[in-house]
Amino acid sequence: MKVQQLTLGFSWDQLPSSPSTSSSLSSSSSTNHPKRLRPLAPKLTVASPEIIASPAAAKFASRNLGSSLMQMQPGGTRWNPMPEQIKLLEALYQGGMRTPNPVQIERITAELGKYGRIEGKNVFYWFQNHKARERQKQKRSAALLALAANNDSLSSFKKEEMMVMMKKEENHEGISSCKRKCIRSWGSVEESGAGERTLELFPLHPERKQMG
Amino acid sequence: MKVQQLTLGFSWDQLPSSPSTSSSLSSSSSTNHPKRLRPLAPKLTVASPEIIASPAAAKFASRNLGSSLMQMQPGGTRWNPMPEQIKLLEALYQGGMRTPNPVQIERITAELGKYGRIEGKNVFYWFQNHKARERQKQKRSAALLALAANNDSLSSFKKEEMMVMMKKEENHEGISSCKRKCIRSWGSVEESGAGERTLELFPLHPERKQMG
DNA sequence: GCAAATTAATGATTTATTCAAG
């Protein structure tokens, strides 16, 4: 059934302000979505009691190493990333950076040095580890799925977590490659009396996420 | 399962694809097109017959939907927006529109149809893509700004060690297959001090498979 | 100047994530 013949007055000035709530605007505009908190995120406790107080002090310290006074970190040797550092690194990672070249690492190190002692190798290792552990996450859930498929005892894991992971894998593995395609279609088909409809891809009720 | 076909009273219908417009589109007063002209002109005729088939139609076929006739459009290429269309869409975007609802999409489609063949899905995709890619740009420029804020200190780390490890990492990515593209994408070490050309901090296609 | 080869841009699809009603 064609919905056509929109012989409306149609002034473009009205469009941006949707006549009916147009709530989708509110959810996606410039307001950054602060990643909903995830229950399972370990969140990497960076803060230990002996962390360097201010970024400036940290920077100064990083420039003037050699004094034993500067060895304020517990182990004394390992890089302990500051939250700001993690933030920038993850931003870069999400921007697509995987294996930065030396020039890039130098720049990143220089920037991160504002917030705490850091060397280029730390940056390099961080990318290496982050990349690898992202892959590990994927593989772990796949392995768990395989386990669950063959073994129903499953005593050592919580079943809730298992089900969550299985659900994630469902789309990839459960549905075979040939089948998971194309349930959607845009319906370029002529009307021709055919009963098939296209998948509704747009909210019929744009007011859905209208909530205070 | 997750997605299913809904039989709702709303479906996207494309504008009447005036079959005779191909010549008029390409030849009419097209001197004003600074970029992207002629949506219907096939560039090369190497194609075997099935290339013309649109993926949506193929999927549709694979899914047993009776489909007495599902002839795809003769000019079954993807939508290639006219400058006027882009101008209007960008105006709407800047006006705040991000995810237009079906009614809005219908109106926009009707309006843009004055300048060339277009369907509702094109409008929908345009907003989705534009929104996503504006976000990407924002992220990247933000990270670049953060990095550019500091360039004074150089970190101390062993470049040679890192290069060895990087080489290990890159082995499986088929760098050798691409000749000089990688130099552009990843930057080269020796241009560290030369020129003020902005170094690309992000690979264009980080995890992409090698090009054919 | 020109086509072939390549690159960058972006249209179109698919997959993963989020939210909250039931």
Place this chain on the structure above:
DNA sequence: CTTGAATAAATCATTAATTTGC
């Protein structure tokens, strides 16, 4: 907790634009 609805992110694919060798 499960599931439907919607969207964002990632990916695939095609085309305009650019480069390159003659």
